[in-house]
Amino acid sequence: MSQEAIVQLGGDRFGLLSGGDASVQGGTCLLLLNAGFIHRSGPFRLHVRLARRLAQAGIASFRFDAPGIGDALARSDRPLLETMRADMDALEQQHGFRRFVVGGLCSAADLGWQLALADPRVVGVLSIDGLARTGWWYRWARLRRLLAKPPAAWMQSLKRHSRRRAASSMSAAELRDWPEPGVERGQIKALVERGVALMFLFTGGAGYFLHPRQFGETYGAASKAESVQFDHWPQCDHTFFKETDRRKLIEHLAQWMTRRFAP
């Protein structure tokens, strides 16, 4: 495994390139985007461990901070999408990478999705707890969960639900950077037609995703394409608190990356 290298991105921004020679890797690099405000090493060092696992398989990855997060001290007025595309330019110019897999957990999945739509260099999207709609199957799963509890617990659940609704009147769709409902169907179709490989994983920590059939309900017919992988891990939490869950995730992602992008 080659040593990780520091890559300057301009201003006070930098990142760490793991496993890296574009000529050996076939020019593909996984961009691990910030999960919310967590800096580039990821929740519980997830990005570091994933990067090193991928490097063993000969796959390059790059972890870095968006402006205003982690070590990128200065915030920026520039649209984030533009900044990310400029970072891809820097990796192309300095290290020869011309194809990128983008995404990550939560907000990283949202940004990865937008980046894939905006830039033809993106050949893969990694979406963990990304976009999903709360339609029929969500309501069915909620009802089923409630009925599985003893009647005495029903009132408690309803009260808790009311309290949460009162505390935050914003839905997941409003809190996240998601397109208008229905738009995602056309977007996934365009990505599939472009040959972009898509990996979706939803955890039990995504409170808006309770039933695996929500996936097809959200994304429509294109969700069944060969290039789309979908998994639902309801036993895991949103940030993979358990070490065993983290190991399982790293192996799962490494296998997908290897199958799709290994040189």
Add this chain to the structure above:
Amino acid sequence: MTAEPLWISVAGGRLFGVLHMPDVPVRAGIVLCAPFFHELVRSQRLFALLADALRGHGFAVLRFDYLGTGDSEGSDESFTLLGAARSTAAAVDLLGQRAGQVPLIGLGIRAGAHPAAEMFKQGEVERLWLWQPILRGRDYLEQLRERAHVERQSSERYAHPLPDLAEDMDTVMGFPCGAALRDELGHAELALDGMDATRLTVLDVSAPEGLPALSTMLVLDESLAAWADQLDMARVAVAPIKALAARLAETGFRA
């Protein structure tokens, strides 16, 4: 460039660090010894901003990840208290080379107080600044175990509470924590009363047990102290950090 990312060589691998060098002649060098486990992730932004603010007061500040943590090389399981002290020694060496003939300060945050204090005892740093220091490792481990238990039972985290499995006992707040580290932390004790008070500064919400009378105490307000008990990540307010850096420059170090 105001912050320089770099590698530091140490037995067992390379440490990742960021050096904040001032634009003016260096007044003193500060080696920042980070907290452990989830607190490292939780506070990363806060201390990156503090380092930058201290740089503005003429300090050269080196932040780094111990071997087996953050972006440094080494597996999670390889992280130990002894390894943290060795990593800190390598960081002090590098800062000494880069900052020149200036006094060096060890800033130990939470459990990072232990490797920082080790450097102070050995005379590798001239002053010791301790931020919400963990004095007894055994109590700290116990608190973290209780906290992890609460997390495993949390309905916010899991639809069904997790049992306390044996495999989880090898982790601390989700981070792998091997027998060696658990044993080291279980025996780690930091006695402030035996230290040279004139070179000791403590930053906390209240004076810790055994703080010598002549040491400097800077009281932290909620905006700078609450992070240690929180798990949610949010934007960090810059103004209190700048104000604290000014106070540290004035009272925590007198050339």
